[in-house]
Amino acid sequence: MEWKLTDDRPIWLQLAEQMTRRIITGVYPPGSRLPPVRELAGEAGVNPNTMQRALAQLEQDGLTKADRTAGRLVTQDTGVLDAVRRTSAREIINQYFDAMAELGYTRSQAGALLEEDME
Amino acid sequence: MNELLIECRGLSKAYGRKIALDGVDLSVGRGRIVGLLGPNGSGKTTLIKLLCGLLQPTYGELAVNGMKIGPDTKAAVSYLPDRMYFSNWMKATDLFDLFRDFYRDFDYDKALAMCKSLGVEPRDKLKSMSKGTKEKVQLVLVMARKAQLYLLDEPIAGVDPAARDFILRTILTNYNEEGTVLISTHLIADIEKVLDEAVFLKNGRIMLHETIDDIREKEGKSVDALFREVFRAQPMEGGEF
Numbered sequence: 001m002e003w004k005l006t007d008d009r010p011i012w013l014q015l016a017e018q019m020t021r022r023i024i025t026g027v028y029p030p031g032s033r034l035p036p037v038r039e040l041a042g043e044a045g046v047n048p049n050t051m052q053r054a055l056a057q058l059e060q061d062g063l064t065k066a067d068r069t070a071g072r073l074v075t076q077d078t079g080v081l082d083a084v085r086r087t088s089a090r091e092i093i094n095q096y097f098d099a100m101a102e103l104g105y106t107r108s109q110a111g112a113l114l115e116e117d118m119e
Numbered sequence: 120m121n122e123l124l125i126e127c128r129g130l131s132k133a134y135g136r137k138i139a140l141d142g143v144d145l146s147v148g149r150g151r152i153v154g155l156l157g158p159n160g161s162g163k164t165t166l167i168k169l170l171c172g173l174l175q176p177t178y179g180e181l182a183v184n185g186m187k188i189g190p191d192t193k194a195a196v197s198y199l200p201d202r203m204y205f206s207n208w209m210k211a212t213d214l215f216d217l218f219r220d221f222y223r224d225f226d227y228d229k230a231l232a233m234c235k236s237l238g239v240e241p242r243d244k245l246k247s248m249s250k251g252t253k254e255k256v257q258l259v260l261v262m263a264r265k266a267q268l269y270l271l272d273e274p275i276a277g278v279d280p281a282a283r284d285f286i287l288r289t290i291l292t293n294y295n296e297e298g299t300v301l302i303s304t305h306l307i308a309d310i311e312k313v314l315d316e317a318v319f320l321k322n323g324r325i326m327l328h329e330t331i332d333d334i335r336e337k338e339g340k341s342v343d344a345l346f347r348e349v350f351r352a353q354p355m356e357g358g359e360f
Contacts, residue, residue: 007341010332011312042292045284046312047152050332 001027003044011046015054023063023074024085034064034072123185124149124268124299125170130179131323132165139165141323142179147299149267152291152313155303156342157320158350163303164201166320167270170301171198184267194223197266201273201303203253211241211256218260230263233289251278258286262293269300275309287313308343317342319349 001022005014019040022028034040034055041051055072058064062080064072075081100110125147132140140162147153155163168174169181172188183192205214211234218225234241237255245253254277261269274290275283283306291313294300304310307317311331319327326349327334334342 005312007344008335008339010335012332038292042288044312045288045291047315047331048291048296049150049152049315050312053332 003046005044005046012050012053012057015044015046015051016057019054019058020061020063020084021088023058024081024088028074030074030076030078030081032074033067033070034074036071122148124183125301126180126182126185127166128180130166130169130181131177132162132169132174133177139323140169143323143325145318145325145328147301147316149297149299151315152294152300152302154307154310154314154317154342155301155320156305156307156317156346157303158305161320162323163320164272165323167198167272167301167303170268171196171270195267197222197261197264197269199257199261199269199271199274201276203257205245205253205257207244207246209245210243211239211245211259214256214260215241215263218264222264224265226263226265229293230259233259233263233293237285237289251282254278255282255286258289262290265295265298267295267298269294269298271300271302273304274302275304275306280309283309307346308341311342314342319346321350 003015003018005011028034035043037048037051037055040055041048044051055064059066059072061084062077063075063084065075067073096114097107097110100113101107105113123146125145127143127145130140130143130145131138143162143166155166157163165174169176170183170188172193181188184195186192215225215227215230218230219227231241234256237259239248239252239255239259241256245256248256254274258271258274261271269290271290275286278286287310290300290302302310302314311317314331316328316330317334318325331342334345338345
């Protein structure tokens with residue numbers, strides 16, 4: 001999986017989002033150990049302190065737990081993982097509605113079109 | 120241990136009547152990667168040379184590791200100059216021998232390992248190496264030390280963009296974690312992601328000193344874009360033609 005970093009927003013925020021995505025899509029499965037900060041930073045080509053800040057956010061979101069011996073472990077709490085997955089899904093849905101609004105469709109029209117397409 | 124690694128107060132340097140640095144106040148902590156950014160002639164190299172003791176300040180105070188510049192600070196500072204200073208008949212391994220004699224913190228095995236990962240044959244004579252390869256050797260010499268402060272003056276200017284990424288990764292994965300890296304460059308887009316903080320220098324003065332993510336958060340744009348904006352209005356200023 002490639003790291004994609006854009007110019008307009010803080011780097012740590014983008015790293016946190018992409019690490020979150022990796023966790024909820026199972027790149028780092030529940031209960032597994034995250035690679036060390038330095039390794040992740042090297043892979044993404046970013047400053048280790050910036051990566052550290054992104055990982056601190058994951059911990060705050062309850063996605064990871066610090067382990068004294070094993071570094072950082074991905075949570076096994078499916079409730080947390082589902083909730084975060086749901087938040088991501090909602091963002092994607094909102095992006096769809098925003099893009100449709102730009103084309104002149106109301107929310108219900110956009111929803112109807114989506115249903116039409118599913119048949 | 121002193122919390123600040125670099126402390127400058129009212130630091131000024133004049134070459135005759137030309138003022139290169141004009142009252143610089145700068146504090147830098149430990150474990151940071153700091154970009155020293157500015158157009159040609161803004162005072163980047165002068166500041167670096169003052170920090171490693173190659174120049175003496177005209178006015179003001181300067182401390183590294185809480186000490187005045189001298190043998191003690193030089194032992195803790197690893198400096199990459201903006202030009203070559205090696206003899207052509209030497210091999211990279213000759214230079215490693217030299218550095219091992221001069222600096223207690225030079226790690227010979229690490230230097231060899233870095234050569235390998237950068238694709239440099241350490242037993243080749245410098246004479247037979249390309250400019251880019253020589254720059255890599257120079258970088259290896261500097262990064263194979265376990266220093267408190269790494270001063271890198273334009274480390275990526277002479278190599279192609281692919282090698283640039285590789286060199287930045289080499290810096291990222293090899294610097295001493297409690298140490299600080301100060302990198303001067305005008306190639307900001309290439310280097311922005313590896314920095315903690317940016318210092319903008321203009322006509323010998325500090326215009327801005329902030330963390331990269333604070334700049335992005337406040338300005339909604341990259342440090343590179345901000346730099347272009349700040350330095351665009353006066354194309355002739357500070358330029359050396």
